[in-house]
Amino acid sequence: MKTKKVVITITIFFCFICIISIAGFLNDNVPDSYSINENGEKLFGRFMYFEGTIYVSIPSSGYHPIPEADKKSFHSISNNYYDTHIGIDKDNVFCGNQIIPKMNPKTVQALGNNYYTDGKTTCYCNISTEINNKLTEVGIREQINYVFFKGEKPQTYVYPLIMLPNSETSYYSLSSHSLATNGKQVFYKGQVMSKANPENTTALSLNKNNNNRQSFIYFRDGKHVYYKQNLLPIIDNKEIYSIQLDAQNVKSYIYNPIDGMVYIDTISFSKKHKPYRIISKFGSHVYHSLWLSKNGVYFYNTEEREVQRVANNPFANNDFKEIAPLVFSNGKKTLFVDAYEKRNNNKNNKSLDSRYTAINRLDNLDPKQSWEKLGDINTFGSVWKHGKHWYYFDNLGESRLIFNTIYKITDQETAESLINTDIFGNKVILKLIKEKKLTKPKYTEILQAKTKYNF
Structure with missing residues (x-):
C-alpha cells in the first residue's frame, strides 16, 4: 500500500512538471530565445536588443532581460572574448543581468581573468555560468509564478559574481588562470587563497x-x-x-x-x-587513472569521492616494460589496459550504468617468442608480430569508437597494408573491424576499477 502511494505521488509530480513545461511555451510574458535571436538587434558579446529591452544570453538558462539597462549608452568594456558578458551604461555596470553594486561605469576597467575594478570597487564575474542556488525548491515556486501568474522567467543559471574586499593597494590580474591580487592577498575566482605569496x-x-x-x-x-x-x-x-x-x-x-x-x-x-606511480601516461583506453603501489592498484572513484583499492599490483616485480601505449611485457607475459562501459537493460532506460578500466593478460602467446614491432601507423597505432601472429595496438581509443587496445590481425596481407597505407582518422580501422580482419584476441581480465553511476 505504501509503495502504491509513492508511485502515485511521483506520477502526480511528473504530470505537474509536464503541465508547467507545456504551459511555459504558451506564456508570452517573456519572448523565447528563437524570437530574440531572429528578430533582435545584436549589440555586442552576449547582449541583444529586442522590443525595447536589452537581453543577455545566459548559457543553460536562455535570454534574460535587463530592464535597468539604457540602450543609448549601453556598451562593452573591451573587445576580449572573456569580457563579452559585461555591459556598461551611464548608470551601471552589469555582470550578465546583475548590477554590480557600487561600481562606477565611468572609471570601470577589465583587469583580466574576469576581474573588474573602478579603482575603488573590485569584483570577479565569471564568464562561465553555474547553477543558481538561490532558486527555491528546485525552481518550482518560480516556475508556477512564471507560468500561471506572469512572473519573471526563472533563472536556472547565473554568471557568478563575487565582490572583493576594499583595498588600499590596487588589484591586478596574475598570469595564471582565474588569479588576481592586490599585492597582499591572492584570489582564485574571487576567493582568497590563504597564505599565498x-x-x-x-x-x-x-x-x-x-x-x-x-x-x-x-x-x-x-x-x-x-x-x-x-x-x-x-x-x-x-x-x-x-x-x-x-x-x-x-x-x-x-x-x-x-x-x-x-x-x-x-x-x-x-x-x-x-x-605511488601512474600505470601509464597514455589515456586512449581508460576511464580511470590507475595508480600502482607495492600494496596494490588504486584509483579515485568520482561518484563515491574516495580513493579505492582495486587489487594486488600485477607489476609489483617491476619487470614489465610499456612497449606501446597501455601494453606491457616482461618477455613472458603481456598485460594491457582497456576500458568498457555497461548500460541499463531496462526497456525504457538505456542510460549509463557503470564504467570500467581493466588490466588484462593476453592469452595464447608462445612463451618462446618475443614481440617484434613492424611499424607505426601515423600516431593512430602500431603493428606488431609475435611468433606467427600479427597484432594491431590501438592509440585512437574509446572516443574514436575503437573499443579495444589490442586487435589480432587475421593475415599478413592486412598487417602489411596497415603499415604501408597513410591512414587519417578511424575509418580504415573501423572498416577492418567490421570485415573481421581485426578481431578481439583472447585474454583474461586480472582486475577492474569500477565506477557505478546513479542517474
Whole structure:
C-alpha cells in the first residue's frame, strides 16, 4: 500500500512538471530565445536588443532581460572574448543581468581573468555560468509564478559574481588562470587563497598526454600548494607537477615525485601505501587513472569521492616494460589496459550504468617468442608480430569508437597494408573491424576499477 502511494505521488509530480513545461511555451510574458535571436538587434558579446529591452544570453538558462539597462549608452568594456558578458551604461555596470553594486561605469576597467575594478570597487564575474542556488525548491515556486501568474522567467543559471574586499593597494590580474591580487592577498575566482605569496603564485605544470601546459586548478607559491583557493597539506618543491590523462571523464592529479604521494582536489592518497606511480601516461583506453603501489592498484572513484583499492599490483616485480601505449611485457607475459562501459537493460532506460578500466593478460602467446614491432601507423597505432601472429595496438581509443587496445590481425596481407597505407582518422580501422580482419584476441581480465553511476 505504501509503495502504491509513492508511485502515485511521483506520477502526480511528473504530470505537474509536464503541465508547467507545456504551459511555459504558451506564456508570452517573456519572448523565447528563437524570437530574440531572429528578430533582435545584436549589440555586442552576449547582449541583444529586442522590443525595447536589452537581453543577455545566459548559457543553460536562455535570454534574460535587463530592464535597468539604457540602450543609448549601453556598451562593452573591451573587445576580449572573456569580457563579452559585461555591459556598461551611464548608470551601471552589469555582470550578465546583475548590477554590480557600487561600481562606477565611468572609471570601470577589465583587469583580466574576469576581474573588474573602478579603482575603488573590485569584483570577479565569471564568464562561465553555474547553477543558481538561490532558486527555491528546485525552481518550482518560480516556475508556477512564471507560468500561471506572469512572473519573471526563472533563472536556472547565473554568471557568478563575487565582490572583493576594499583595498588600499590596487588589484591586478596574475598570469595564471582565474588569479588576481592586490599585492597582499591572492584570489582564485574571487576567493582568497590563504597564505599565498602574490610575488610567486603561479599554476602548476600540467602533464597531459605527455605534453606540458598550465593547470587551471592547481597552484603553487614556492612554499604552498593549492587546489583552487584551498591550501593543501603539501610543501612545495620544484619536482611537483599535475598530471591528467587525455581520456574521457578522467580528472587531474598532483604528483610529488620526491615522496611518491598523489593528491586529487583536496583529497590525498593514503601515505602508508606510498610511493605511488601512474600505470601509464597514455589515456586512449581508460576511464580511470590507475595508480600502482607495492600494496596494490588504486584509483579515485568520482561518484563515491574516495580513493579505492582495486587489487594486488600485477607489476609489483617491476619487470614489465610499456612497449606501446597501455601494453606491457616482461618477455613472458603481456598485460594491457582497456576500458568498457555497461548500460541499463531496462526497456525504457538505456542510460549509463557503470564504467570500467581493466588490466588484462593476453592469452595464447608462445612463451618462446618475443614481440617484434613492424611499424607505426601515423600516431593512430602500431603493428606488431609475435611468433606467427600479427597484432594491431590501438592509440585512437574509446572516443574514436575503437573499443579495444589490442586487435589480432587475421593475415599478413592486412598487417602489411596497415603499415604501408597513410591512414587519417578511424575509418580504415573501423572498416577492418567490421570485415573481421581485426578481431578481439583472447585474454583474461586480472582486475577492474569500477565506477557505478546513479542517474
